[in-house]
Amino acid sequence: MADHRIIVAAALDGAGWHPAAWREPSSQPDRLYSPDYWLDRVREAEEGGLDFVTFEDNFALQSSDRRGPDTATDEVRGRLDARLIASRVAPVTDHIGLIPVVNTTLTEPFHVSKAIATLDFTSSGRAGVQARVASRAEEYSHIGRHDAPTVDSSSSGPAELSVTEVGAKFEQAAEEVDAIRRLWDSWEDDAEIRDVATDRFIDADKLHTIDFEASTFSIRGPSITPRSPQGQPVVAALAHAGTPYRFAARATDLVFVTPTADNAAEILSAVRTAEAEVRREGDELKVIADLVVLLDASDSNGTEVGGADPNSTGPDESAAVRLERLDSLGRPLAEATEARIVVGSASEVADVVEELAAAGYDGVRLRPGVLTDDLPLIANQLAPELRDRGLTRSTYPQDASLRELVGLPAAPPSRYAGETGQNSPAPASAL
Amino acid sequence: MTDPNKKQIILAAYVGGVNEHTLWEAPGAGSQIEFDTFRHVAQTAERGKFDYFFLAEGLAVRQHGDDFFDHDIVGRPDTLPVLASIAAVTEHIGLVGTINSTFNEPFELAREFASLDHLSGGRAGWNVVTSFDAFTGANFRKGGYLDRDQRYQRAEETVRTVKELWDSWPEDAIVADKASGTFIRDASVGAFEHHGQQFDISGRFTVPRSPQGRPVIVQAGVSPDGRNFAAANADLIFSPFRDREAAAAFHADINKRVVKWGRQRGDVKIVPSVNFVLADSTAEAREKEAEIRQQTFTPKTVRVLAEQIWNRDLSDFDLESEIPPVEPDLESGRFVNGRTYHTDRNTDVAQLREYSQAHGGLGLRDVFIATRGRSDFVGTPAEVAQALDDFVQEDASDGFVVGNSVVPSGLDEFVDSVVPLLQERGSLREDYDGTTLRSNLGIPVPERGSTTPAIYA
Incomplete structure (x- = not known):
């Protein structure tokens, strides 16, 4: 038995994380932009009792080339805005946390703040955001007007941002998340009073300008959206190296990392070092390992379901054979992902999860190789296996917020609570 | 039964808030932020076969001197996330949101509205507004840099650019043929390039063509520039003219401009924002209306x-x-x-x-x-139904954006008592006939790649 409960989440993107996932019999490539496709996936994850799902997003079109657009026509292209997918499923799901990826570099912090606060209202306290730093040159050329970073001439491709510039963008990202969080705090919890006797809808002393001065921008506030059920929705980030670890340590609650089979301890310690370097205060970062998973269609005892013809396609094919077959169709999974690939039975994958938990990780985020095959297997086989091992809770606690699901203190008070008369004068507008 | 000889009335539901017309003190007044409020209004409007649910946008808490407003409703949810959530609990009704073109770039606007259109099965619309004040700008990194006289130039180029992005994916771009392994037709889908005075952008758009192709464009200008902008670019005008004579003059003027910009009369629908007060007798309704004004001020x-x-x-x-x-x-x-x-x-x-x-x-x-603050349609349900119908049949407008001083229950009595009478009069559908907002509004579907004339050459 493990000595602590862990977070289990799923990362949703297109037809799955294998570039050929959309070609599987179960896949629905013509429905990837339909609301029911996303609702079905989120409900599957919810049936498995997962803590949250994330929704990928990017201002650049998907590409097999990190440095810029590609010419591929055999992989999924096109995505919907992740904030809106999360909003679309929010009122028709009940327990699971919803964490859209948001490009915080190129989206105004005021917009990010109110979108996620609103998701928190429509989901009754299940909202989070995965802050993503725009790292591809196309993202800047799509938006224009912005301080598009120059291109690193020493890099091998035409459109990759230099390390220095990405570093600056991470510095800025920490400030952007800080601004977003301050806007979430800019209304105290009980600001709305509806006091008929004094003709006051709000207690104006409980609204606060944030007057946030970052190195390259300033934001006055307060937010237009009142304080949401969680007060502070959950903030996450994906990080692969020291600079992003420090960004996460400064700004987020959760960090997704990509340990291999050999360096799990090393990466965890690098994250802890980053936390010390930035003198993080309060709760430690929840460190969550990303794993791409393909599961055998077998029961929890590892017995093959429905025979084991290694050449058959379909639900009774072993995960290893399935991966090999999918890899033969085009770009192999190993070239398409930076995360560790785990292939096997529910019990074998649970072993990997348990090892990570024993190494000190707070949880795992599973990237299903094929959403329509591996997500149901995660929900129906892996999740019960993890529960049986005592790694996860047996049911959702009643009315739990996402903060509670991931073990963060519920409803933190606004940082501005109790401050009055701190508001800045209104900037003058023309008549 | 709808009467083919009568104009069909366009109806939109508006959730009041952040002005004195919404009485938060009224008995029955609900939350202005909880999702249930928005769900209730949208579902009620859908029950009444309304064309669309309309949500305004807030980008700054209003201030009066150095003090925040505290007497009116303060605070709003974010427009598009609410509309995406409403899409989950409704099936037919259009979802139109105000989004300021000054504080969003065309790429963001295009992806958000195309996403909403996908997520609602073709029910999205964008009410384009412009802002130029430093007060609101202080909430944004880029600030309020826009000169007032530039705002329509920017709005026009924004709308044109957004349409280019919406058109960047052909209808048949996604092949998704598992056997051959062809997902997209070719590697150029989504390619766009726009080099204008306001925007210099290029790349590949990320959202495949949405069910409506182009979500519905709504606009609310009354100045000559605003009228030309709307006549050339919009599908629908959210009009401030509630007085019948002024409304009819506006309707005629817009239709003249619509033709001038190379479109057909009737291509642009005009809907003023109106309030109603209903009671069992005319006298009672008038009394109730006077009382609302007392409470308002x-x-x-x-x-x-x-x-x-x-x-x-x-x-x-x-x-x-x-x-x-x-x-x-x-x-x-x-x-x-x-x-x-x-x-x-x-x-x-x-x-x-x-x-x-x-x-x-x-x-x-x-x-x-x-x-001030007079309700536009006051009387018994029969009187109000007749007045609304006459207003539209006499070309003072093509329909109405209906608000009420009590949120969210105020619309209930309209849907229960006035809607059936409008249906009896043959001026309102008994059921939705189309699947998209465009089809329900009866407005043309613009061809991919078609352009509108530039007002600011």
Whole structure:
């Protein structure tokens, strides 16, 4: 038995994380932009009792080339805005946390703040955001007007941002998340009073300008959206190296990392070092390992379901054979992902999860190789296996917020609570 | 039964908030932020076969001097996330949201509205507004940099660019053929390039073509520039003209401009924002309406409205008994922030004084009660249904954006009592006939790649 409960989440993107996932019999490539496709996936994850799902997003079109657009026509292209997918499923799901990826570099912090606060209202306290730093040159050329970073001439491709510039963008990202969080705090919890006797809808002393001065921008506030059920929705980030670890340590609650089979301890310690370097205060970062998973269609005892013809396609094919077959169709999974690939039975994958938990990780985020095959297997086989091992809770606690699901203190008070008369004068507008 | 010889009335539901017309003190007034409020209004409107649910946007908490407004409703949810959530709990009704083009780039606007259109099965619409004030700009990294006289140039180029992005994916771009392994037709889908005065952008758009191709464009301009902009670019105009004569003149003028810009008369629908008060008898309805105005103009509301007009602190005056005997401040920056002010302050003050003098020296509050915030359609359900129908059949408008002073339950009685009468009159559908907002509104589907004439050449 493990000595602590862990977070289990799923990362949703297109037809799955294998570039050929959309070609599987179960896949629905013509429905990837339909609301029911996303609702079905989120409900599957919810049936498995997962803590949250994330929704990928990017201002650049998907590409097999990190440095810029590609010419591929055999992989999924096109995505919907992740904030809106999360909003679309929010009122028709009940327990699971919803964490859209948001490009915080190129989206105004005021917009990010109110979108996620609103998701928190429509989901009754299940909202989070995965802050993503725009790292591809196309993202800047799509938006224009912005301080598009120059291109690193020493890099091998035409459109990759230099390390220095990405570093600056991470510095800025920490400030952007800080601004977003301050806007979430800019209304105290009980600001709305509806006091008929004094003709006051709000207690104006409980609204606060944030007057946030970052190195390259300033934001006055307060937010237009009142304080949401969680007060502070959950903030996450994906990080692969020291600079992003420090960004996460400064700004987020959760960090997704990509340990291999050999360096799990090393990466965890690098994250802890980053936390010390930035003198993080309060709760430690929840460190969550990303794993791409393909599961055998077998029961929890590892017995093959429905025979084991290694050449058959379909639900009774072993995960290893399935991966090999999918890899033969085009770009192999190993070239398409930076995360560790785990292939096997529910019990074998649970072993990997348990090892990570024993190494000190707070949880795992599973990237299903094929959403329509591996997500149901995660929900129906892996999740019960993890529960049986005592790694996860047996049911959702009643009315739990996402903060509670991931073990963060519920409803933190606004940082501005109790401050009055701190508001800045209104900037003058023309008549 | 719908009558083929009658114009079909377009109906939209508007959730009130952040102005004095919504009575948060009223019994039955619900939350202005909880999702249940928005769900209730949208589902009620869908029950009444409304064309669309309309949500405005807030980008700054209004201020009056150095104080936040506290007497009106303060605070709103974010427009598009609410509409995406409403899409989950409705099936037919259109979802139109106001989004400011000044504080969003075309790429963001295009992806968000195309996403909403996918997520609602073709029910999305964008009410394009522009803003240029430093007060709102202070909430944004880029600030309020836009010159006032540039706002329609920017709005026009924004809408044109957004349409280019929506058109960047052909209808048949996604092949998704598992056997051959072809997902997209070719590697150029989504390619776009726009080099204009306001925007210089290029790349590949990330959202495949949405069910409507181009979500519906709504606009609300009344100046000559605004009218031309709408006539050339919009599908629908959210109009401020509620008086029948003024509305009919506006309707005629817009349709003339629509033809001038190379479109067909009727291609652009016009819907004024209106309020209603219903009761079992005419007298009772009038009484109820007068009471709503009494409730609307609380002393604080009167003061803030007055200070918005005078552009100065009026706390030294008794607004119950007098019209402040001072002139408006035309020199200083805005005293009331976060609210637009279009008209001439001197003229407005002169009109208030004139009305007061003509009515035995009424105080400002009573002048407001007598002259402002009147509901447009007051009477029994039969009277209101007839008045609404006449308004549309006589070409004063093509329909209405219906609001009510009580949120969210105010729309219930309209849907229960007026809607059936409009259906009986043959002016409102018994059921949705189309699947998209465009088809329900009866407006053309623009061809991919078609362009509108540039007003600002």
